[in-house]
Amino acid sequence: MQENASNGGLTVNIMYFVRTLRAAGLPIGPGRLLEALRAVATVGLASREDFYWALHAVLVNRHDQRELFDQAFHIFWRNPKFLERMMSLILPSFGADEPQENPEELSRRIAEAIAADELDESPNSREDKFEYDAAMTWGTNEVLQKKDFENMSADEVSAARAAIKRMRMPISTVPTRRYRPRDVGSQVDMRATLRAALRNGGDIIPLKCRVKDKRHPPIVVLCDISGSMDRYARMMLHFLHTMTNDRDRVHTFLFGTRLTNVTRYLRYKDIDVSLNKISDIVKDWSGGTRIGTCLHDFNRFWSRRVLGQGALVLLITDGLDRDSGEGLAKEMDRLHRSSRRLIWLNPLLRYDLFEPKSRGIKAMMPYVDEFKPIHNLESLIELAEIVGGNGLHSNSSMTNWRERAA
């Protein structure tokens, strides 16, 4: 306590700094604030660099929070009158070509977090933010449309919801390397056996057994949200929301011209909250598709993080690629090799006369383990069965598809 009194200014400032970070979305509780104070007290204030890394060690615990922390630190600690700096971050920098939009977006989060404290300035900064958004829209040639989910027809919504509600996903499981106790099994559980033996005095040793535990594999969904897929993607989101809330280890990515990880947003219990958040974050609704590029990004940045434990991959796309399948085969090959099973769901299969002749489809076909329709509620129900089944029976139809695509 005494310590706190002697450097009260610093304590309060660190507290404000932590609050700024929290407002910017870093999950930091009061316990971590105390830790931060202890860390700073231990390292001392002799060097700015040490001070930085001490706070960093306590307040950051994911790689992607580093950028945010870095910006917040420099804005907050260099200049207590951070407002001017903040403004310069918000205003679009004309002329300068900045290829990365991520740091910019992050700065906005920091700026907003800081601005929230400055009540008199907030309307102003909000206007600026608006302009910034508009600038980004012109900057790229994709259709950066904000999708309004209100436009779903009432029938459509209720039908989809009713069907999805009725769906009970049978949970397919794979054996893990972990054991669970069982009365009858192939292996003796020595620990349980000994315990049971002593319970009746050691005269009789009743054998206790154990069997391999089973668990469902992680599921990774890659869903196409380009113009041609629009109607299905919206329905799929309901389905994915149910699935995400039904089990753990479901990762969802949306892609059109770029890849977005929406796993976190689908975790909200309320589907409307999820959809709102997703429409905020995803900027390439109903544009073109660049399957090859998006899969490349997925393979490069995400595959090692989400496919590590033998994941089942659902790829939902019509295979109509704007880049006409360029580089697609290579990426599909890699995706196929790093997943347990790759299931392609294609709404084009609704046409009886569908032939896998487009270049994108031809490039993808050799690498999928299963090729299924996904165009109505019936096929959604069927999908639940595919995810639930072991998939060993459908190889003949797959051979057929491959031959037709060749």
Add this chain to the structure above:
Amino acid sequence: MTSPTPNSVDETFELLRNGNYVADRSLATALYLSLSLSRPLFVEGEAGVGKTELAKVLAQTLNRKLLRLQCYEGLDVASAVYEWNYTRQMVEIRLSEAAGDRDRGTLEEDIFSEKFLIKRPLLQALEPSHDGPPVLLIDELDRTDEPFEAYLLEILSDFQITIPEVGTVSATEPPIVIITSNRTREIHDALKRRCYYHWIDYPDAARELEILTVKAPEVSSTLSQQIVGFVQALRETDLFKLPGIAETIDWAHALVQLNCLALDPETINNTLGALLKYQDDIAKIQGSEASRILTEVKAELAAHRA
């Protein structure tokens, strides 16, 4: 003899340097915090940037025992914490039966006593040692599953383990804990919250050169400059797996074995397997791309020297 833990960030930096580990200031700070406040250090980074090495160097320079727990899927309490010696327990039961000298209560106490306990790394880490608390390395935590991660929570926050038959074992002095992860999945926040976090990045050219000088002193300075320049340039390219520091060192050793004094396109093509581990990546770099990068690196080095 046990060495005391460092008293400042500078001393920590020196300590690592003495163990031939070239750290940057940020890592030294995080490590110093973890040492002086007795909290685990959670280290993440790409493969081959020296996460495991950190723990090894720490154990060696501080003269502590290194306990290493390699994580894998299905890692359970029996192989990570403790196991009972069943064979001996069985024999003991039979013996007491034959002698008929003990009742149930004392037999149970006997059977589940420390004599029959096989200690695994996590339990060993809590034992008092005359060398001072050991360094506990929990390696590649992301390879195990969530249940084990949850089990670690008690150990990492209170440094104690509960064995139902014996009671709670707690450490008199908490061990130095280093946890590494390759990020093949996200570790739960509850566990990270109990640790200091550090992300080890690929080093910049100057530091990588320093590392190479320390780790492979037999490499001539011209060659090591070229190696570092080439690897740094590779990290700018669009590869599936970028080469880590470990690969740089491997490659340097390989080149020395081949009596190579300076890089040339043919040697690079022949030894690229030491650097890149995916066929696609090798195919991309091999040949013209390699010689283009090499020319650039050489030009840059020449310009630097002039």
